Amino acid sequence: MITAEQNEQLRSWFAERLPVDIYESLLSVTVDREEITVVGAIPATESVAAFRERTREQRMEVAREAEDLYRRKVSWAAQSGEDRTLFTHLAVPVMTRLRQPERQVLDTLVAGGVARSRADALAWCVRLVGRNTDTWLTDLRESLDRVQQVRAKGPDLSDSPSGSPSDSQKSGS
Secondary structure (H helix, E strand, O other), X not given: OOOHHHHHHHHHHHHHHOOOOOOOEEEEEEEOOXXXXXXXXXXXXXXHHHHHHHHHHHHHHHXXXXXXXXXXXXXXXXXXXXXXXXXXXXXXXXXXXXXXXXXXXXXXXXXXXXXXXXXXXXXXXXXXXXXXXHHHHHHHHHHHHHHHHHHHHOOOHHXXXXXXXXXXXXXXX
């Protein structure tokens, strides 16, 4: 997870490198462990397909530079009015262990035709939680930013000779 300040630096990096005629405006730059997603507004008169074709080479050049620098894949999205279209984005597998009651939830979603498989059902649940708890998740992300800021201001434990806390740190003095 990156801090809000780091996210703003990343957004600025893309804003500086994207040619002026790619997007009408840069709406967001979102990052996780694997991927950076760049979203921009396009003219209402331009289709997403036309936008993708017109900007492909420019976007690929910026993406190559960002991928080398940030060690993450770069994905793109275009928004026209309220319609947002993601393209060239990752679908990353995740592993988890679920107990029987949790598996039964997924199996119910599959049996009810909400999802095709347990994996689809789990993705559906994550999207549902994301939509219905957006404020809570935003608060949690902000608190994680604050924790990282506090940690960064804390003592550097690597300064001690053995790499472990000094005797005074161990005793709490």
